[in-house]
Amino acid sequence: MYVAVKGGERAIENAHAWLAEERRGDTDVAELSLAQIREQLSLAVNRVMAEGSLFDPDLAALAIKQSRGDLIEAIFLIRAYRTTLPRFGYTQPVETGAMACDRRISATFKDAPGGQVLGPTFDYTHRLLDFKLAAEGEVPAAPAAEPRQDPTPHITGFLQDEDIIEREPVSDAVPGDLTREPMAFPADRAVRLQSLTRGDEGFILGMAYSTQRGYARNHAFVGELRIGSVPVEMEIPELGFAIEIGEVELTECETVNQFKGSKTVPPQFTRGYGLVFGQSERKSIAMALVDRALRWEELGEDNLGAPAQDEEFVLSHADNIQATGFLEHIKLPHYVDFQSELELVRKLRREAAELAETLAAREAAE
Amino acid sequence: MNTTISAEDRKGWMSLLAPADEARLTELWQGYGANPVCEFLRAPEAGGVMVRGRMGGSGAPFNLGEMTVTRCALSLEDGTVGHGYVQGRSMAKAEIAAKIDALMQTAEAEALRAAVLVPLAAERQAQKDARAAKAAATKVEFFTMVRGED
Numbered sequence: 001m002y003v004a005v006k007g008g009e010r011a012i013e014n015a016h017a018w019l020a021e022e023r024r025g026d027t028d029v030a031e032l033s034l035a036q037i038r039e040q041l042s043l044a045v046n047r048v049m050a051e052g053s054l055f056d057p058d059l060a061a062l063a064i065k066q067s068r069g070d071l072i073e074a075i076f077l078i079r080a081y082r083t084t085l086p087r088f089g090y091t092q093p094v095e096t097g098a099m100a101c102d103r104r105i106s107a108t109f110k111d112a113p114g115g116q117v118l119g120p121t122f123d124y125t126h127r128l129l130d131f132k133l134a135a136e137g138e139v140p141a142a143p144a145a146e147p148r149q150d151p152t153p154h155i156t157g158f159l160q161d162e163d164i165i166e167r168e169p170v171s172d173a174v175p176g177d178l179t180r181e182p183m184a185f186p187a188d189r190a191v192r193l194q195s196l197t198r199g200d201e202g203f204i205l206g207m208a209y210s211t212q213r214g215y216a217r218n219h220a221f222v223g224e225l226r227i228g229s230v231p232v233e234m235e236i237p238e239l240g241f242a243i244e245i246g247e248v249e250l251t252e253c254e255t256v257n258q259f260k261g262s263k264t265v266p267p268q269f270t271r272g273y274g275l276v277f278g279q280s281e282r283k284s285i286a287m288a289l290v291d292r293a294l295r296w297e298e299l300g301e302d303n304l305g306a307p308a309q310d311e312e313f314v315l316s317h318a319d320n321i322q323a324t325g326f327l328e329h330i331k332l333p334h335y336v337d338f339q340s341e342l343e344l345v346r347k348l349r350r351e352a353a354e355l356a357e358t359l360a361a362r363e364a365a366e
Numbered sequence: 367m368n369t370t371i372s373a374e375d376r377k378g379w380m381s382l383l384a385p386a387d388e389a390r391l392t393e394l395w396q397g398y399g400a401n402p403v404c405e406f407l408r409a410p411e412a413g414g415v416m417v418r419g420r421m422g423g424s425g426a427p428f429n430l431g432e433m434t435v436t437r438c439a440l441s442l443e444d445g446t447v448g449h450g451y452v453q454g455r456s457m458a459k460a461e462i463a464a465k466i467d468a469l470m471q472t473a474e475a476e477a478l479r480a481a482v483l484v485p486l487a488a489e490r491q492a493q494k495d496a497r498a499a500k501a502a503a504t505k506v507e508f509f510t511m512v513r514g515e516d
Contacts, residue, residue: 049431050431053431053432054414054431054432054433054434055417055431055432055433055434056433056434056454056455058454058455059434059455082414082432085412085413085414085432085434086411086413086414087413087414087415087416087432088413088414088415088435088437089415089416090415090416090418090429091415091416091417091418092418093418093419093420093427094417094418094419094420094430096419096420096423097423097424100494100497100498101501102497102500102501103501103504110508110509110510115505115506116505116506116507116508117501117502117504117505117506118504118505118506119501119504120504121504142500142503143500143503144496144499144500144502144503145499145502145503145505146499146502147495147498147499147501147502148498148501148502154423154424156422156423156424157424168420168421168422168423168424168425168426169425169426170424170425170426171425171426171427172426172427173426173427174427175418175426175427175428175429176429177416177429178429179416179429179432189421189426189428190421190426190427190428190429191428193419193421193428194428194429194430194431197430197431198431231381231385232415232417232433233381234415234451236449236451238439238449239373239376239449240373241373241376241377242377243376243377243380243381243384243451244377244380244381244384244385245384245415245433245435245451245452245453246384246385246433246435246452246453246454247385247453248417248433250419252423254422254423271422273421273422273423275419275423275430277430277431
């Protein structure tokens with residue numbers, strides 16, 4: 001248990017002053033601007049927005065600067081900030097089918113209508129350090145081609161037309177919101193998805209990987225992965241109609257998974273879903289795999305006792321701010337607690353020593 | 367106040383103003399040169415909205431995460447009310463958006479449209495086209511190879 005302590009104000013102030021100085025680093029080196037972080041460390045910005053659960057690239061860049069690049073600390077700052085914002089409302093669900101795609105690939109259909117569009121990807125790079133980046137220099141403009149004007153339909157739509165994949169039940173049910181109601185178990189899929197999309201990338205990745213290695217294997221194909229911008233519409237009460245209130249960049253992953261069928265359902269493919277703020281490809285694939293693993297019960301599958309099937313385990317440990325808060329609090333003063341433990345251990349040792357002495361004396365007497 | 371304005375028209379310009387780059391919007395607004403006398407009905411206020419997605423892209427909704435939005439409402443001297451709902455945390459941008467929304471309901475509409483909305487829309491389209499053109503240049507054709515063991 002943490003017990004409040006007093007004192008140390010001067011030391012704390014000085015520690016924070018030193019933190020500010022260390023954050024700045026060598027003053028002979030130019031200071032980073034928020035725009036530089038936003039533009040040149042954009043995937044870090046995306047991660048902070050996704051796990052901070054607040055889409056605002058400038059704020060995420062500020063948080064990264066303030067946290068000296070510690071992304072979990074930056075996410076913490078964003079989470080703390082977002083609690084100060086009044087909630088104006090809920091948007092209409094974004095139409096990812098109407099996304100302006102920077103990237104769109106399918107691992108299941110070579111000739112996907114709308115095409116395989118690689119976008120600005122790390123895929124097919126050789127993962128060799130590029131020492132040219134160590135020197136400053138202009139980047140040549142990326143080649144352009146005739147832009148497509150047609151929409152890019154979801155791949156799962158084609159499978160659905162053939163009735164060979166489960167249909168997503170269409171509904172406008174109001175989803176639970178874990179920023180308003182604490183999570184309770186069993187959690188429905190809406191709350192699970194909200195928890196996964198803001199969950200720690202490393203944790204979700206590890207959970208997803210465990211399913212691939214055989215802990216509740218669900219053999220996922222990436223039916224489609226798309227990255228791009230979508231407009232966000234919200235009904236404005238004082239106007240009585242919906243307007244676009246902005247635009248967000250999203251990564252969406254739809255997996256196509258095996259399913260043997262059941263007494264009532266013929267064999268068909270099933271689905272896992274990942275949707276994450278920003279260009280967050282690894283996270284959205286991982287989210288889709290974990291989403292699919294957590295759906296075992298509604299799909300009538302067996303509980304194999306795998307960690308990724310245990311929603312209480314997954315959802316209770318996915319949030320890196322809850323986790324780091326509890327983990328790191330043990331470094332704060334626990335003097336009172338520890339004093340009592342110390343007293344207890346000393347007492348036990350004293351009693352053990354006394355007992356040993358008594359026994360030795362008895363033995364000697366006999 | 368012009369009563370022939372449709373919700374569709376108003377949605378059009380408000381949707382254009384919401385994601386606009388603040389510096390560019392400010393430049394165009396100042397270039398237009400109007401500074402109407404206004405009274406705030408709601409002073410600019412930054413807040414968050416919860417963005418929703420759909421399971422599988424087409425199913426039931428779920429809460430994805432929040433985004434920052436700044437809103438403001440004001441009235442012109444003739445009583446015309448303008449609303450600003452813009453992405454981000456800029457009070458100034460929300461105020462400009464609300465003023466434009468109000469003036470677009472007055473006789474100034476056509477001049478304002480030409481000075482601010484038309485260039486804003488053209489630049490937004492050009493940016494979208496530029497990204498789409500770069501994406502198009504990365505379109506691939508994969509060929510499956512015959513496997514040796516088959």
